[in-house]
Amino acid sequence: MKKGERRMIIAFVLPVVIVYLIFYLYPTIRTVYMSFFKTGALSSAASTWNFVGFDNYTTLLKKSLYITSFLNVLKILIIGGIIVFTIALYFAVIMQEKFRGRNFLKAVIYLPNIITPIALVVMWTQYIFSSNFGLLKKIFTALGLERLADIPWTNPQYSFWAMLIAFCFGSVGYYMIIYMAAMEQIPRDYYECASLEGANKMKQFWGITLPLLKETTKTCLIFWAGGAINFFTWSRVFSANPLNEGTLVPASYMYTLAFGSAHAVGSGSLEVGQATAIGVMLTLCILAVYAIVYKVFGKEKYEY
């Protein structure tokens, strides 16, 4: 590489690197550092922090509420993932076929993605799940399924499943669009050839479509894992109680510990050190999931 060329590359890359260092790396390092201290506020001067070693981590891991919040995320990640990816793939395959109303249906399925989550949550909690006049209650009653109609969806006992259903509903469209785009890249010849060889649609899906979607699935899983582990908005809005066991997730608990709840008048104090420890643990979880995804899917790629 010529000397001038190298300088030019550095000149182009440097601004981004500086911005990255200031706005990403510095806060990350500070967060990790802070997680070993007890401190009253996020903005307190470092001289006022008390070093506590791994206390913040051990305290959190002993808290049943924190464990519950992690289990909730795990359920979102796995159960929610299975539901979303299955339905998204199913819709994406259907959308490959040309039929009347295809574009309309595609738009309807994608629609929740352009609506703010807050509005979606309000729609689900105040209307669809309502025990008085909710959509689910009406449908199940009309079908004569009284036991299903009587499910108190927004009761604390059921709130996790209610939240998961609502969240999955909003997520399917996004992954469906990604899968559709990927499927359109697969050459038609493969399917034609398979048809001539006598493979039915099911065989074609398992033998051609799914293997060739490997890279896309890998990317989608990484998106999904990032979203699920950092799950926040839905949890905050789905229940007015930020500590409701059904809807609590680590990111929401982290916020409560760092900034207090709306009515934090009580004796509890802010636990910023613990909040940052949650942040660190979430980051480690994401890295672990990424590593697992890369390990499972391997490095080899199909080229077509």
Add this chain to the structure above:
Amino acid sequence: MKKRVLSLILVFLLIIASLAACAKKSDEKSQETDSKGGKTEETADASVTAEPEEASTLSGKIVYWSMWQETEPQANILKSAIASFEKANPNCKVTVEWTGRTIKDVILPALESGEQIDIFDTDPNNIYKADASKLLDLTELYNSKSLQGTETVKDSLLGGLVSLDETMSQNAGLTGYHSLPYSPYVVSFFYNKAQFEQAGINAVPKTWDEFDAVCAKLVAAGLTPFTVDDAYRDLIYSFYMQRAIGSEACAALVQGTADSKSKWDDPMVKQMLSTMEDYAKKGYFSDNIDTNIYPAGQSEFALGNATMTVNGSWFPSEVANMVDEDFQWGEFAFPTVAGSSVPITENNIGGQSFMVNADTKNKEAVFELLRYFISNETQQKFTESGLVPCTKSTDWPASVSDQKAIVESLTSNVDWGAGMETDFGMSVVLTELTKVMAGDQTADDALTKIKSLIK
């Protein structure tokens, strides 16, 4: 041909959009004129009351970071107070940053960074707890004359608010006053006076036994006595406990630690749980008490589908568009428990507070501006906008007028949720109590479950 039709439609839409945009502009223009007109009027009013006898010696720039959005009624009231202040102190210039509610998250880092912020307002609790060293001691302001000049600032404020700041200061290990509470709220029962009359109820309950009798009459009249949603669901039982065993014991009860387990053997705890179970059996609670997600419970009350609920002073303004025009609001303090000495005068009041940056360079001017903010004239404007004022001599809005007596008679301030909103309180205890209130679980089962979850 198709293209031509499409072009014509698009041109037509463009013209409509342009006209609509113009119309909006002229609307905005007229609004601007209105607000300017209003401002001139307010300034003229202020000139009558706030014209200084001598030329003001105060000068300099004051920066105020506000918790209100610029379009909110509170912002308009504060703007008029600022205009009056600037007119009386022509060498002072107030710059306002209408930050909104996110101020609670950004104010401390902003102060830490050394940015010029002289005054800010938010719920003071988190600031007191997070870093009280950022707060200037306001004792001098409290002891100085109010803008009316007839009493001190401290004497002009509602006593309950002064003691609220004292408590917060003491909890933070400080002496004196470090915030100036305003826009107060009281947490209490709210009731529909017309439905009370309909059921033949002439007086509000002062004890839980009387509350029981009131509910029985409401049920007999075919009404649903009580509803609430998940934002306030814990308040009914936590204040029952507060009345039964006092605030400190309440907080100790919900620590979820091994040494707190024996506290659940207190007969009063069993009594509270049994009372909630009894109320559920008698049909005092709405069928939706366990499923109401905020604001479903308060809507249920506002639409007349339940007679009582628990909430704060902001409640009437939140449902103003939902209630009938002739809706008769009533409030009463949480009743007392027989056999307990905890009085009805211990209540949860709170509010927003003006706070001053400990590093302010313009203390005198800042104090003077704060006097304008809490002057009777400014506070009267709060009342006129249906908001709660902070001064003694100002009436409260009709919808929460019963609450003024609660503040005036306050002997001790109780934490939000009677201090029972700890991790354990808001997860385990609330979940089990919700089941009891919904009639899904007995008091005994709830007690056993709660105790079993204490490690």
